[in-house]
Amino acid sequence: MTAALRTKQLRKSFGALQVAKDINFSLDQGARHALIGPNGAGKSTFVNLLSGTLKPTGGKVYIGDVDVTNASPASRVNRGLARTFQINSLFNQMTVTENVALAVSARLKSDGGLWRNPVRQPELQREVDRLLDMVDLTSVATKRISEISYGQRRLVEIALALALKPSVLLLDEPAAGLPKSSSERLLELLVRLPRETAILIIDHDMDIVFGFADTVTVMFQGGILVEGKSGEIKSNALVREVYLGNARHA
Numbered sequence: 001m002t003a004a005l006r007t008k009q010l011r012k013s014f015g016a017l018q019v020a021k022d023i024n025f026s027l028d029q030g031a032r033h034a035l036i037g038p039n040g041a042g043k044s045t046f047v048n049l050l051s052g053t054l055k056p057t058g059g060k061v062y063i064g065d066v067d068v069t070n071a072s073p074a075s076r077v078n079r080g081l082a083r084t085f086q087i088n089s090l091f092n093q094m095t096v097t098e099n100v101a102l103a104v105s106a107r108l109k110s111d112g113g114l115w116r117n118p119v120r121q122p123e124l125q126r127e128v129d130r131l132l133d134m135v136d137l138t139s140v141a142t143k144r145i146s147e148i149s150y151g152q153r154r155l156v157e158i159a160l161a162l163a164l165k166p167s168v169l170l171l172d173e174p175a176a177g178l179p180k181s182s183s184e185r186l187l188e189l190l191v192r193l194p195r196e197t198a199i200l201i202i203d204h205d206m207d208i209v210f211g212f213a214d215t216v217t218v219m220f221q222g223g224i225l226v227e228g229k230s231g232e233i234k235s236n237a238l239v240r241e242v243y244l245g246n247a248r249h250a
């Protein structure tokens with residue numbers, strides 16, 4: 001089976017500081033995978049190399065079989081690699097439905113080329129309803145972004161990313177800043193997301209990580225320390241020493 005996302009000898013240096021050291025990483029289609037590691041391990045750098053916001057010093061990135069090492073972030077999105085949007089990318093004065101509808105119509109247009117312009121209204125509405133249901137936001141569909149909670153905005157970001165029907169979704173600290181009850185709800189929802197999308201989650205919250213991921217990669221000092229099934233990682237002595245002992249909820 002071709003991996004949904006893969007890197008080969010991926011490397012990044014900032015001057016003399018090597019923050020990604022020849023990383024060979026592979027994400028299976030439909031995977032539920034987590035990337036963890038102590039502060040400064042290089043997780044954000046690695047995710048930025050995957051999404052294309054950083055250019056590597058060496059090595060390759062593939063989405064499926066396609067070499068995207070030199071592709072822009074936008075063209076990686078078109079190839080099926082989505083990432084949660086930052087909150088400031090939402091349109092605050094528009095409703096939740098309108099925000100999601102914009103993302104869906106952008107995808108429907110690009111799926112069908114010029115022939116699909118304008119997008120058919122019932123199809124658009126059906127897809128928006130499906131996405132809002134998926135992230136549990138139907139009850140606030142007609143509210144403006146400025147009127148909903150921080151946690152609900154984070155869910156809108158996930159809906160926007162899913163609107164692209166990605167083969168891979170990168171979720172960078174989806175639970176950051178959420179109260180415990182909201183992060184528990186978020187976890188339930190993440191677990192239910194469709195398997196057509198492989199999900200890579202980067203988080204420090206071990207309840208989220210081990211509640212969500214089947215497999216885990218541990219980064220340390222710019223390299224992969226160890227990879228394996230969640231249960232094995234949780235009980236791995238080396239991982240506990242470098243990380244889990246210090247992490248929240250460990």
Ligand SMILES: Nc1ncnc2c1ncn2[C@@H]1O[C@H](COP(=O)(O)OP(=O)(O)OP(=O)(O)O)[C@@H](O)[C@H]1O
Nearest residue numbers: 014017019037038039040041042043044045046219
């Ligand atoms: N633009 C940059 N220029 C110089 N050094 C950088 C830059 N970005 C990151 N670094 C350094 O690279 C190393 C890895 O940082 P990175 O943010 O990728 O780690 P992280 O694992 O995501 O940490 P955290 O969990 O705290 O977010 C750190 O030593 C950091 O100071």
